[in-house]
Amino acid sequence: MDFDFTEDQNMLRNLAREFLTEQVTIEHVRAMMEDETGYDKDLYRRFLQLGLIPLPEEYGGAGFGMIETSIIMEEMGRIPYPGPFFGTIVLAGQTLVQSGDEAAMARYLPDMANGDLVVSLAFLEKSASWVPSTIEATATRNDNGYTLNGMKRFVPWGAQADVLLVAARTGEGSGPEGISLFAVPTSTAGVEITPETMLDLNSRTATVNFTDVKVGADAPIGEEGNAWPGLDRTIQRAAVAASAEMLGASRRAHEMSVDYAKVRRQFGQVIGQFQAIKHKLAEMLEQVENAHSAVYYASWALDAGAPDATLAASVAKSTINEASRHVCGEAIQVHGGIGFTWEYDLHLYWKRAKHQEVFYGDTDYHRERVLQEVLAGRVAG
Amino acid sequence: MDLRYSPEDIEFRKKVRAWFEENLPRKKLETFEERREWHRKLYDAGFIGMGWPKEYGGREARPMEQAIVGEEMARVNAPAGVNGLGISIVGPTLIHHGTEEQKQQHLKKILTGEEIWCQLYSEPNSGSDLASLQCRADIDGDNFIINGQKIWTSGAHNAEWGLMLARTDRRASKHNGISCIMVEMDRPGVEVRPLKQISGSSEFSEVFFSNVTVPADNLIGELNTGWRIAQTTLSYERGGNTLSRVSRLQASIDRLLEVANELRVDGTRAIDDPLIRQKIGRIYAEVEVLRYASLRLLSKLEKGERPGPEASVSKLHYSELDKRVQEIIQEILGPYGQQISGGDPAYAFDDPNVEYGDADTWAYHFVWSRAGTIYAGSSQIQKNIIGERVLGLPKEIRADRLELEEKRQAEVSS
Numbered sequence: 001m002d003f004d005f006t007e008d009q010n011m012l013r014n015l016a017r018e019f020l021t022e023q024v025t026i027e028h029v030r031a032m033m034e035d036e037t038g039y040d041k042d043l044y045r046r047f048l049q050l051g052l053i054p055l056p057e058e059y060g061g062a063g064f065g066m067i068e069t070s071i072i073m074e075e076m077g078r079i080p081y082p083g084p085f086f087g088t089i090v091l092a093g094q095t096l097v098q099s100g101d102e103a104a105m106a107r108y109l110p111d112m113a114n115g116d117l118v119v120s121l122a123f124l125e126k127s128a129s130w131v132p133s134t135i136e137a138t139a140t141r142n143d144n145g146y147t148l149n150g151m152k153r154f155v156p157w158g159a160q161a162d163v164l165l166v167a168a169r170t171g172e173g174s175g176p177e178g179i180s181l182f183a184v185p186t187s188t189a190g191v192e193i194t195p196e197t198m199l200d201l202n203s204r205t206a207t208v209n210f211t212d213v214k215v216g217a218d219a220p221i222g223e224e225g226n227a228w229p230g231l232d233r234t235i236q237r238a239a240v241a242a243s244a245e246m247l248g249a250s251r252r253a254h255e256m257s258v259d260y261a262k263v264r265r266q267f268g269q270v271i272g273q274f275q276a277i278k279h280k281l282a283e284m285l286e287q288v289e290n291a292h293s294a295v296y297y298a299s300w301a302l303d304a305g306a307p308d309a310t311l312a313a314s315v316a317k318s319t320i321n322e323a324s325r326h327v328c329g330e331a332i333q334v335h336g337g338i339g340f341t342w343e344y345d346l347h348l349y350w351k352r353a354k355h356q357e358v359f360y361g362d363t364d365y366h367r368e369r370v371l372q373e374v375l376a377g378r379v380a381g
Numbered sequence: 382m383d384l385r386y387s388p389e390d391i392e393f394r395k396k397v398r399a400w401f402e403e404n405l406p407r408k409k410l411e412t413f414e415e416r417r418e419w420h421r422k423l424y425d426a427g428f429i430g431m432g433w434p435k436e437y438g439g440r441e442a443r444p445m446e447q448a449i450v451g452e453e454m455a456r457v458n459a460p461a462g463v464n465g466l467g468i469s470i471v472g473p474t475l476i477h478h479g480t481e482e483q484k485q486q487h488l489k490k491i492l493t494g495e496e497i498w499c500q501l502y503s504e505p506n507s508g509s510d511l512a513s514l515q516c517r518a519d520i521d522g523d524n525f526i527i528n529g530q531k532i533w534t535s536g537a538h539n540a541e542w543g544l545m546l547a548r549t550d551r552r553a554s555k556h557n558g559i560s561c562i563m564v565e566m567d568r569p570g571v572e573v574r575p576l577k578q579i580s581g582s583s584e585f586s587e588v589f590f591s592n593v594t595v596p597a598d599n600l601i602g603e604l605n606t607g608w609r610i611a612q613t614t615l616s617y618e619r620g621g622n623t624l625s626r627v628s629r630l631q632a633s634i635d636r637l638l639e640v641a642n643e644l645r646v647d648g649t650r651a652i653d654d655p656l657i658r659q660k661i662g663r664i665y666a667e668v669e670v671l672r673y674a675s676l677r678l679l680s681k682l683e684k685g686e687r688p689g690p691e692a693s694v695s696k697l698h699y700s701e702l703d704k705r706v707q708e709i710i711q712e713i714l715g716p717y718g719q720q721i722s723g724g725d726p727a728y729a730f731d732d733p734n735v736e737y738g739d740a741d742t743w744a745y746h747f748v749w750s751r752a753g754t755i756y757a758g759s760s761q762i763q764k765n766i767i768g769e770r771v772l773g774l775p776k777e778i779r780a781d782r783l784e785l786e787e788k789r790q791a792e793v794s795s
Binding site for chain 2: 067261275277278281283289293297315
């Protein structure tokens with residue numbers, strides 16, 4: 001029974017932290033908020049060159065699992081990093097890996113791993129939910145392949161992507177059967193991308209309209225009509241990775257609040273001496289530490305193939321969703337007026353956590369998922 | 382990271398489980414003597430004082446072994462042993478601070494349950510501020526004369542001995558005038574009055590001391606070092622209760638799921654109602670987080686790393702969690718959650734086939750959850766400790782500290 005990270009994992013964290021704190025300064029983060037592309041391609045490549053890539057080794061990754069992914073994402077949440085690492089390497093990367101389609105992996109992963117290709121998963125539609133019935137986009141067979149029609153929303157870094165992995169229906173119905181996955185270059189005729197502006201200006205998303213988009217017979221990834229199981233596994237992993245990023249942002253917000261409470265003076269004393277502030281900061285610590293336990297247990301469970309892995313993933317996301325709301329929100333409260341200024345960095349963490357809170361399952365979705373897993377007996381052995 | 386149980390622990394659990402299957406009492410234990418007999422059985426099996434040093438009758442068992450025994454006992458709702466405070470607090474106090482003679486006289490009997498102890502610390506005016514205690518032990522020749530009152534004394538009516546913190550120097554500052562003294566509960570002048578709790582049961586008592594004579598040899602450690610003794614006594618109970626807390630909460634939720642299958646709201650089974658599903662999903666998830674946090678704590682203990690102030694997050698966590706879980710259970714069950722008797726067995730907490738546990742109702746667990754955030758360091762005290770010792774926030778300005786400071790200034794200038 002060992003809950004500690006290995007020496008290698010600690011080194012990984014130190015390496016990520018060193019690079020991110022030195023190279024992705026707060027000035028850079030703020031500059032990217034105004035930037036049209038939203039991220040620095042050169043910086044992104046240089047980060048990838050460190051080799052901290054949770055993709056299979058044979059396709060240019062380091063062979064890392066979910067624990068390492070979460071460590072990296074936690075460190076990114078502490079910045080918060082502006083760029084398509086999560087969208088491409090974690091979300092799109094896992095989409096390909098979980099599809100089981102080795103040819104597709106060989107075709108796209110190596111260029112994703114070296115930064116040449118930005119890829120994103122186009123899953124959500126109007127209803128913005130993570131259940132099969134969300135998928136209404138269609139892919140109808142024709143003589144040369146398929147014709148895609150539909151609209152995708154909130155595609156991470158969609159306007160910056162070279163290739164989109166699109167979930168669309170080749171079959172009838174609105175259930176999990178009949179969903180297929182297609183690789184579509186964004187330059188394809190009929191693909192119309194409109195950037196969305198979100199509360200977190202550093203997390204770029206886009207609406208993508210597909211109007212009679214023609215793709216070849218080789219475009220489907222994995223088995224036609226059977227993409228849902230792989231997508232579901234991808235969403236679980238994305239949920240845990242996003243949870244780790246939210247944990248990093250929350251931790252940082254808490255640290256800033258503790259530091260502030262030690263220097264800010266009112267009524268002739270340091271405000272950290274007042275019980276109201278002290279107790280609030282203690283509660284925040286409890287939430288951060290519990291979220292840590294949940295995120296890393298889930299990461300381990302996914303890597304180990306534990307019987308309760310799906311349950312744990314939903315426990316992790318629902319836990320950090322609640323925890324980050326409280327921690328980041330109360331961090332602003334502890335800071336008082338200054339916490340509400342654009343100039344002060346706190347809102348960057350609050351917004352990053354808030355952004356990831358609504359994706360890969362909100363709290364309600366995951367609590368329902370928890371119950372389903374419990375009723376099915378997929379609990380810890 | 383590896384959160385599976387080791388093969389050794391799995392083997393150990395099998396043995397423990399088999400032992401309980403064979404040895405669990407077949408009927409409810411009515412008298413204290415019956416409970417003491419069961420305790421003796423547990424002791425002979427090696428399940429009492431597991432973490433104690435071998436030279437004093439323990440097994441120096443690993444935290445994981447202690448946690449597994451705790452969990453297996455909770456799983457079958459086994460009756461607890463007796464002398465819980467004796468084993469978790471008094472014994473370790475004697476081991477760390479007692480004389481050889483005191484150890485010889487008491488330790489073995491504490492373990493076997495022959496000698497039952499209670500803890501005489503809290504007073505009506507000294508709860509969170511324990512150091513302000515006023516019960517006095519004045520030296521008179523070879524004896525202490527004790528006068529005062531203790532409260533919240535668990536198990537006092539069965540106790541033969543009590544571990545007391547008493548004031549032995551009223552001129553020193555409050556922390557420096559306290560001594561730790563062993564008191565025989567049948568001495569003349571000792572009066573135990575049971576207190577009734579809102580649960581309807583009487584787990585605690587008030588104890589009154591009127592000119593109680595106690596040999597000066599009953600002092601533990603040096604005179605006026607009692608506060609330090611109480612603070613530095615390391616319990617050998619490392620993680621013993623961590624997993625059993627989780628399994629007890631899980632047992633409640635498992636039973637709730639069964640009831641939700643039966644209970645109907647508007648013609649629908651409660652388990653199919655989306656709102657109820659959300660509530661159950663929430664509490665199940667929160668109890669899982671307690672389980673993960675417990676494994677994380679056990680992992681540290683197994684490696685011999687003392688968690689220190691971080692342990693304060695643990696008590697705050699599980700005691701506040703219990704309240705939340707119990708409130709949500711009550712929300713789902715409505716009036717059935719408050720029924721103490723005469724209810725439909727389909728909705729009851731109790732398994733009517735269980736004969737040996739204490740009478741268990743939803744209401745009982747709900748009521749007791751209110752005590753958890755008060756005893757063993759209230760949530761507010763925990764938050765002070767976390768804020769100061771873990772986060773490094775400065776101590777608050779407090780009237781007694783100001784008073785002490787003024788006193789000190791006066792002494793310095795005079």
